[in-house]
Amino acid sequence: MDESLAKTLVHVGFRSAIIRIHTGMTRKQVTSLRKREGIVGPSESGPLPNAESLLAKKEATLEASLFMLAYLITAKSPRTTIDVEAVMAAHSQYYDCHAALRNGQLDLENVLEIDDAWVIARDYRSKEVTMRSCSTCHIEFVVSINRPKHCCPLCDGVQVRDRFHCDHADRAVSKRSVAELIELSRKVTQWANWGYSPTEIQKELGISQKEFDACTKLQGFTDPQLQGVLDKYTSGDSLVKALLKDSRSRPVHSKVL
Ligand SMILES: [Zn+2]
Ligand SMILES: [Zn+2]
Structure with missing residues (x-):
């Protein structure tokens, strides 16, 4: 022990x-x-809750998301274990932010307590909750896998991108803007660090295989190089095509810029 x-x-x-x-x-x-x-323990009535019930309200979802974003930065293998040290570190960081935003006061009705933070981390490990990304608000949040895909706590996902509706005559490989692809490439890196597989990332971010491959190539670009990409390309489509053009001998940024 x-x-x-x-x-x-x-x-x-x-x-x-x-x-x-x-x-x-x-x-x-x-x-x-x-x-x-000399510690008085918390009153312990009933079994531990589950994340699905903790995340029933939007306000609670936002609080839990702030905790999870901190947890996922430090937790070791959060999709296979509960890193209790990381739960404590992330919870204290989350608590400080929560109070700082409210002049040092706690929103007692919605603040995420340490036991509940642990429950979210536990159910994340057992994949009963997962991170989701809202393409409208550009935020990441935590939800029960039983909730519909578009249930962003800020916007409810009103603008759902219909990625199956595409014109087959026009063989565009991407309908996104260059700036959108650059933002997505940062998300691809982040989600990969959180332990999600390429297939899961493509599904969650709603991107095609080619867009995913292009995002992966953009990961090595420096900020000035990304600025160069923004200046040179007028559509995401032309950028994806340039990035995926075969060239083994030259580094990818010298090829597209
Ligand atoms: Zn959404
Ligand atoms: Zn949203």
Whole structure:
């Protein structure tokens, strides 16, 4: 048993069930450790909630998303384990932001408590919740996988891009703007760092294989090179075609610029 982890979890104020999962302690051991440390544990009524019920309200979804964006930066393999150290670090960062936005006050009705943050991380690991991206608001948020795809907490996803409606006569490989593709290439990098596969990323961001490949190539570009791309190309379509043109001998930026 990791005594120092157990002490930390007790002091942070996790409920007993969570402390037991991460330390292997018994309920009695947690109770006596709390006594020794002079900590009054939270009132523990009923089982732990699940993320789906925690994320029922828009306000709660926004709070949980702020937590998850912090968690995903530090968590090690968040899609296969619960990184409890990262949960604590991300939650304290999230709490500071939450209070700072409200003149030091907490919005007690909506603030995400540490146990609930842990539950979101747990259900993210078991893939019952997932990150989603809103193409209208340009934000990333966390939702239950049972929710419809377009359920952005800010806009409700009113402008749904219909990516199956395309004119087959005009063989455009992309209908997006150059700026949109550059933004998407940053998202592709971010989602890959969060542990999503190329197929999952394409599906979530609503991009084609060719757009995905083009985004991957844009990842190595510096800011001045990206500016050069913005100046040179008038459509995303011509940019994607240029990026995917075969050239093994030259670095991709020297080829398109
Ligand atoms: Zn949306
Ligand atoms: Zn939105």
